[in-house]
Amino acid sequence: MVKYDRKTLERMIEGNLSWEELRPIISGKKDADRFDRILEILQERVSWSEKIILPLHEHLYIVLKENQRIVKCDCGYEFGDYRENWKTKCRVKLRDTFESIEELYLKDMGSDPNWQELREYICPGCFSLLDVEAVPPGYPTIFNFLPDIDTFYEKWLGRKAPEG
Amino acid sequence: MIEKNIGWNGKKLEEMLNESENLFNKTKSYYGIKTLNLKEQDPFKYERAYASLRGALVSARETALHVAASPIVREIGELCFALYTPEGDSIVVSTGILVHVHTMSEAIKFMIKEKYEEDPGINLGDIFLNNDPDCGNVHTTDVQTIIPIFWEKELIGWAGGVTHEIDIGGITPGHVLMSSVQRFDDGVYYTCKKIGSNDKIWKDHMITAKRSVRSPMYWELDEKCRLAGDLMIRDAVLEFIKNEGLDYYKRFIREAIEEGTRIFKERVKERLIPGRYRATSFIDQVGEWEAWQPKAKVNKVYNQPLEIIVAEDGKLNLSFDGASACGANSVNCGVGALSGATWVLLTQILIYGDKVNDGAYFAVNNYFPKGSWANPGDPYLSYQNPWANLIPAYSCMMKGLSYGLFSRGYREEVFTGYGLTRDAIQGGGTYNSGPLEGQLWMLSTFEISGQGLGASAVRDGLNWGYAMWNPESDLGDVETWELFQGGVPYLARKVKPNNAGHGKYRGGSNYGGVAIVANSKDVEFFGIAEGLVFSGAGGMHGGYPQPTAYRLIAKNTNLKEIFKNQQDYPLWDPDPANGEFEKLLKGEIIRKPYAQMYPISLDNYDMFHWCMSGGPGYGDPLERDVKSVEQDVNDGIYTEDKVYNIYGVVAKFDNEKDEWIIDENATQERRKEILNMRKEKSKTFEEFWKQERILITENQLSEPVKRMYKESLELSDKWAQNFREFWNLPENFKIEVK
Numbered sequence: 029m030v031k032y033d034r035k036t037l038e039r040m041i042e043g044n045l046s047w048e049e050l051r052p053i054i055s056g057k058k059d060a061d062r063f064d065r066i067l068e069i070l071q072e073r074v075s076w077s078e079k080i081i082l083p084l085h086e087h088l089y090i091v092l093k094e095n096q097r098i099v100k101c102d103c104g105y106e107f108g109d110y111r112e113n114w115k116t117k118c119r120v121k122l123r124d125t126f127e128s129i130e131e132l133y134l135k136d137m138g139s140d141p142n143w144q145e146l147r148e149y150i151c152p153g154c155f156s157l158l159d160v161e162a163v164p165p166g167y168p169t170i171f172n173f174l175p176d177i178d179t180f181y182e183k184w185l186g187r188k189a190p191e192g
Numbered sequence: 193m194i195e196k197n198i199g200w201n202g203k204k205l206e207e208m209l210n211e212s213e214n215l216f217n218k219t220k221s222y223y224g225i226k227t228l229n230l231k232e233q234d235p236f237k238y239e240r241a242y243a244s245l246r247g248a249l250v251s252a253r254e255t256a257l258h259v260a261a262s263p264i265v266r267e268i269g270e271l272c273f274a275l276y277t278p279e280g281d282s283i284v285v286s287t288g289i290l291v292h293v294h295t296m297s298e299a300i301k302f303m304i305k306e307k308y309e310e311d312p313g314i315n316l317g318d319i320f321l322n323n324d325p326d327c328g329n330v331h332t333t334d335v336q337t338i339i340p341i342f343w344e345k346e347l348i349g350w351a352g353g354v355t356h357e358i359d360i361g362g363i364t365p366g367h368v369l370m371s372s373v374q375r376f377d378d379g380v381y382y383t384c385k386k387i388g389s390n391d392k393i394w395k396d397h398m399i400t401a402k403r404s405v406r407s408p409m410y411w412e413l414d415e416k417c418r419l420a421g422d423l424m425i426r427d428a429v430l431e432f433i434k435n436e437g438l439d440y441y442k443r444f445i446r447e448a449i450e451e452g453t454r455i456f457k458e459r460v461k462e463r464l465i466p467g468r469y470r471a472t473s474f475i476d477q478v479g480e481w482e483a484w485q486p487k488a489k490v491n492k493v494y495n496q497p498l499e500i501i502v503a504e505d506g507k508l509n510l511s512f513d514g515a516s517a518c519g520a521n522s523v524n525c526g527v528g529a530l531s532g533a534t535w536v537l538l539t540q541i542l543i544y545g546d547k548v549n550d551g552a553y554f555a556v557n558n559y560f561p562k563g564s565w566a567n568p569g570d571p572y573l574s575y576q577n578p579w580a581n582l583i584p585a586y587s588c589m590m591k592g593l594s595y596g597l598f599s600r601g602y603r604e605e606v607f608t609g610y611g612l613t614r615d616a617i618q619g620g621g622t623y624n625s626g627p628l629e630g631q632l633w634m635l636s637t638f639e640i641s642g643q644g645l646g647a648s649a650v651r652d653g654l655n656w657g658y659a660m661w662n663p664e665s666d667l668g669d670v671e672t673w674e675l676f677q678g679g680v681p682y683l684a685r686k687v688k689p690n691n692a693g694h695g696k697y698r699g700g701s702n703y704g705g706v707a708i709v710a711n712s713k714d715v716e717f718f719g720i721a722e723g724l725v726f727s728g729a730g731g732m733h734g735g736y737p738q739p740t741a742y743r744l745i746a747k748n749t750n751l752k753e754i755f756k757n758q759q760d761y762p763l764w765d766p767d768p769a770n771g772e773f774e775k776l777l778k779g780e781i782i783r784k785p786y787a788q789m790y791p792i793s794l795d796n797y798d799m800f801h802w803c804m805s806g807g808p809g810y811g812d813p814l815e816r817d818v819k820s821v822e823q824d825v826n827d828g829i830y831t832e833d834k835v836y837n838i839y840g841v842v843a844k845f846d847n848e849k850d851e852w853i854i855d856e857n858a859t860q861e862r863r864k865e866i867l868n869m870r871k872e873k874s875k876t877f878e879e880f881w882k883q884e885r886i887l888i889t890e891n892q893l894s895e896p897v898k899r900m901y902k903e904s905l906e907l908s909d910k911w912a913q914n915f916r917e918f919w920n921l922p923e924n925f926k927i928e929v930k
């Protein structure tokens with residue numbers, strides 16, 4: 029069975045593996061225990077004590093807090109029930125003018141704000157940029173991912189999801 | 193009338209297909225197979241059998257393209273082959289443009305359902321040709337040759353090969369036509385047509401076909417290429433049966449597909465998380481400004497919303513519910529093309545390195561809403577450029593599944609998306625001097641094979657090297673392209689600054705180029721790319737989408753004089769706000785912020801610029817390693833003003849070292865400043881929601897956007913309900929357009 033040492037996985041999380049190191053990991057058989065190994069590393073890295081149920085994002089985790097499953101940022105900001113779109117708890121910076129879009133893109137190489145705007149979803153705790161939506165004005169906020177946690181743990185991993 | 197049915201055990205092919213579909217619906221396994229008996233009894237023999245057939249197909253492809261092939265096929269391998277069951281399900285495939293493996297499957301099923309067994313008959317040595325997107329193809333320019341394989345009197349399978357033509361005799365020269373708005377503009381159509389017997393292509397067909405396209409020599413070479421490959425596959429299958437026996441072959445092909453399904457579902461359970469994934473992409477249609485046909489004069493945004501449900505059993509359910517309507521333009525997309533795109537991308541993100549066949553197709557349920565761009569259900573529409581919808585729409589699948597890959601810990605597999613296959617200008621002309629005077633040339637460069645790949649969650653995206661439709665993308669040798677598009681010699685290619693999607697890990701970058709028209713007459717050009725909206729599902733986890741395309745053309749230039757006087761001429765367009773064309777040329781400089789361009793006439797010494805796409809980024813750009821940003825600036829990937837704005841990096845040019853260096857302290861301060869600006873310039877979600885809602889309720893949306901909402905609201909009750917609920921709109925809320 030394929031298995032990677034902790035240091036390799038840590039360096040992968042940090043983006044420090046070279047292409048020569050990464051390529052065999054991409055093209056080879058996968059390490060079946062990856063989920064638990066990554067979870068263990070991430071749990072040690074966060075500054076809070078709630079148990080991580082599922083890493084959701086570079087900065088966000090579904091955690092168990094007082095028997096509730098909530099979304100929490102690594103900075104500690106809590107977004108509430110994981111079944112609700114965490115973006116609706118973010119601060120939003122809108123780029124809906126040519127001027128604001130051309131801060132990022134060359135002239136004629138960004139969207140026309142009459143056709144499409146950029147929405148930057150920002151963590152209210154640490155102001156990390158969590159998501160960028162490029163959508164026409166008036167488009168409902170996209171709920172990226174709603175995991176089926178119980179099916180994942182019970183049917184795929186063969187154990188109960190973390191409980192209080 | 194046929195003397196005897198050609199299916200197994202005296203059945204008709206249609207009976208076999210019905211039996212296969214019924215058994216699958218009843219048992220949820222291919223042909224009701226419960227146990228992989230051959231694999232269990234002798235796994236080495238089973239794997240050897242698979243490998244031998246797979247090897248035969250790869251060999252057929254590699255040999256066929258050297259037997260006879262057009263430059264597009266020979267140079268960059270725009271072809272693939274597959275072996276199918278009698279019912280039309282792929283068993284093994286070659287390498288190459290795999291998007292077509294499932295399209296040929298649809299074409300075979302079309303022939304079976306249309307009772308070709310009775311009329312026109314399916315006999316040993318028959319040759320069928322198909323390029324009809326409404327019954328199993330992407331667009332007419334992809335041409336398929338399919339032959340039946342018999343063992344004695346029984347049909348035991350089909351061999352199929354597909355090549356991409358550089359011209360298909362459409363409304364304009366080229367291979368992905370912009371101005372096609374109905375079937376009759378799409379070029380020559382062959383709807384699963386018998387074109388030969390006794391292993392020979394009929395002369396009358398070849399005469400007709402060659403007179404139907406602008407590149408008759410390439411057409412003939414590619415027909416011979418596909419047939420040669422098919423015949424080699426047939427020989428390999430017959431040899432296989434001689435060695436292993438007919439009974440083994442018959443059981444083996446079904447087990448291989450069932451195993452393909454099982455591998456797929458197990459891979460899903462290994463890599464993903466069950467649940468619901470959503471992503472959306474868009475393209476802009478600018479017919480109002482560009483089209484000449486009255487019914488095509490429409491500006492609109494195309495909605496491409498994708499929802500994926502990963503089920504407990506490992507099956508995927510894909511739905512494009514809410515997609516915009518089809519219409520009088522070239523971007524309509526048939527079901528075969530959609531299924532092909534699903535399949536080719538799944539081979540890249542989940543089922544690479546194992547048994548790649550239609551088993552994966554049987555593990556995916558698709559919902560393509562009828563009447564939308566994703567399943568128009570109208571053969572009289574144009575299907576010339578389905579890629580414009582297909583390519584960005586399927587970046588949603590890659591981004592969606594990447595959320596699951598990330599959560600599962602497989603960060604190295606995260607695939608934020610890719611650039612649209614653009615932006616080479618197409619068209620053609622006639623040489624008016626030199627040894628080829630009077631001959632036609634076609635502009636169909638396959639530099640488009642090298643777009644920017646999106647970043648992953650652990651590294652930057654691949655620069656100038658990705659095409660979603662061919663896992664082995666290869667842009668070929670420029671010298672080869674120049675041989676057959678000699679009317680447009682290149683003057684330069686350079687890395688285009690600020691062309692990679694921003695992020696902690698940036699998307700792949702890409703280059704732009706400049707070319708002129710030379711030694712030609714009757715030249716017409718057109719082009720297709722996104723321009724007013726970003727293509728694809730955007731960046732991920734805080735990364736940004738890759739930039740859009742635009743058009744830059746110079747007409748009536750003084751280039752002849754510039755050459756004569758050995759003066760400087762533009763080699764690129766690094767900053768459209770401060771153009772090199774305007775500085776160095778006299779003439780009519782045309783800039784368009786959108787990139788869908790209907791045909792225009794050009795003359796010798798006219799110039800144009802094009803730019804390939806970058807890829808989307810991953811993660812917050814403020815978290816990008818400063819040394820990587822320094823490298824980007826020195827490599828010309830980004831400019832110092834943009835890395836200051838976006839990455840919060842202060843770069844200064846060191847004249848002594850002749851390179852950019854980073855001011856670490858100033859960078860730390862700038863990054864703090866950007867965080868503060870995010871705090872000050874952002875709103876609460878509630879404030880954002882109220883402001884955005886007013887755009888809808890007070891009719892402040894632009895017409896192209898309103899048209900998109902109107903179509904999605906009318907085509908899908910579910911999408912409409914979600915839209916009204918999200919914005920708290922009344923049940924009878926509608927959007928009207930002029």
